[in-house]
Amino acid sequence: MSFGNRRIKFALFGLGRLGVLRARILAFQQPRIELVAVCDTKPGTDKWAAENLPPSVKYFSDPQECLKNSGAEAVLICTATATHAPLILQALDLNLHVMCEKPVSVDIATTQAVVEKSASRPDLKFLVPFTRRYDKSYRQAKALIDNGDLGQIHAVETTGIDQADPNAFFVSFSEQSGGIFLDFGIHTVDAGRYLLDVKSGLYNPKKQVNRVIAFGQLAVYGDLAKYGDADNVWGLVEFANGKILKTYLGRTLTSGFEDTTRLCGTKGHSIISANSNVEIRDHLGIRTQSVPDAFTLFDATFLTDLAEFADAVLDNKPLTCQPEDAFEAGKICAALQYSFRKGVPVYFDDNGLPIME
Numbered sequence: 001m002s003f004g005n006r007r008i009k010f011a012l013f014g015l016g017r018l019g020v021l022r023a024r025i026l027a028f029q030q031p032r033i034e035l036v037a038v039c040d041t042k043p044g045t046d047k048w049a050a051e052n053l054p055p056s057v058k059y060f061s062d063p064q065e066c067l068k069n070s071g072a073e074a075v076l077i078c079t080a081t082a083t084h085a086p087l088i089l090q091a092l093d094l095n096l097h098v099m100c101e102k103p104v105s106v107d108i109a110t111t112q113a114v115v116e117k118s119a120s121r122p123d124l125k126f127l128v129p130f131t132r133r134y135d136k137s138y139r140q141a142k143a144l145i146d147n148g149d150l151g152q153i154h155a156v157e158t159t160g161i162d163q164a165d166p167n168a169f170f171v172s173f174s175e176q177s178g179g180i181f182l183d184f185g186i187h188t189v190d191a192g193r194y195l196l197d198v199k200s201g202l203y204n205p206k207k208q209v210n211r212v213i214a215f216g217q218l219a220v221y222g223d224l225a226k227y228g229d230a231d232n233v234w235g236l237v238e239f240a241n242g243k244i245l246k247t248y249l250g251r252t253l254t255s256g257f258e259d260t261t262r263l264c265g266t267k268g269h270s271i272i273s274a275n276s277n278v279e280i281r282d283h284l285g286i287r288t289q290s291v292p293d294a295f296t297l298f299d300a301t302f303l304t305d306l307a308e309f310a311d312a313v314l315d316n317k318p319l320t321c322q323p324e325d326a327f328e329a330g331k332i333c334a335a336l337q338y339s340f341r342k343g344v345p346v347y348f349d350d351n352g353l354p355i356m357e
């Protein structure tokens with residue numbers, strides 16, 4: 001069924017680093033969305049909203065008020081990770097469609113409760129948009145796989161390295177983010193799940209993973225030790241059908257942000273990488289330009305996922321990411337973080353849950 005030119009009314013929660021980017025997209029770049037309200041608990045965000053958004057957008061400093069009285073039909077939750085799950089549950093109870101930034105929670109039981117709740121409301125759309133699934137290059141690589149051009153993909157290697165930050169923002173951020181695997185690795189692990197066929201050939205469909213193991217270093221930012229975190233980590237995931245994912249994550253690259261993924265297929269390999277084709281040749285040598293951060297590299301994805309979500313709500317079109325994807329990636333990342341912290345491999349049980357004491 002088509003609703004013609006109808007636009008879905010949205011409220012945005014969180015006006016932080018990602019939230020302000022999302023707010024501008026919702027207000028000015030989504031033909032099928034009308035931003036009716038924004039909410040942030042931090043003083044000063046009202047001023048930002050007044051200066052940068054249309055006057056018709058209502059500002060709330062109280063999330064409860066906003067959930068109940070904004071007039072929205074859907075919410076985008078872009079707040080601190082610990083607040084995601086309670087806001088999702090309340091929004092679903094208030095009959096609102098929900099899109100929420102990753103991760104749902106750093107805790108497996110909480111993520112499971114949210115996923116079950118969303119399954120109990122098939123009338124409402126629920127989306128955790130994993131950036132790489134909306135990226136042109138990843139979609140191109142996926143098409144190569146689906147066409148059989150690379151043969152059977154037996155392994156994937158993903159690399160994500162943030163530009164080194166002289167202010168070490170992510171050191172204090174680590175206290176609430178759950179650590180590098182849950183905060184950052186959830187993207188690269190999801191990319192691995194997207195590109196590997198991890199569901200075929202399972203003798204027990206509940207169990208997609210056999211075991212994981214992780215290693216890490218404090219190469220530059222020693223203060224991360226306080227939070228059981230590291231600035232360079234390696235994670236290996238053995239899926240139950242034999243496929244292998246290796247992920248390398250870092251916070252210390254001096255040249256810029258890097259995202260590189262290698263697909264290992266029986267007929268060929270493919271590498272997705274963000275290198276620019278433009279070369280500079282000068283007294284420093286030959287080099288290409290890099291991007292400073294993931295927001296810049298994946299900027300188009302923040303429009304594509306919202307457009308897809310609007311189409312799903314208005315026309316009942318399918319979504320690229322399912323709630324199960326957020327749950328599976330969340331379990332793997334919790335297990336990898338645990339493996340790094342404890343120095344042990346983590347096995348998964350027959351219910352598909354990591355065994356962590």
Ligand SMILES: NC(=O)c1ccc[n+]([C@@H]2O[C@H](COP(=O)([O-])OP(=O)(O)OC[C@H]3O[C@@H](n4cnc5c(N)ncnc54)[C@H](O)[C@@H]3O)[C@@H](O)[C@H]2O)c1
Binds near residue numbers: 083
């Ligand atoms: N590519 C991606 O998928 C991607 C990229 C960046 C961040 N994220 C996720 O987006 C979320 C936000 O990240 P960020 O970097 O913008 O964080 P941030 O700390 O810069 O901003 C969070 C904002 O939420 C506000 N807030 C906290 N609790 C609130 C509540 N209950 N109601 C309303 N506002 C509240 C804070 O005041 C703050 O302004 C995080 O969960 C992060 O993991 C996803």
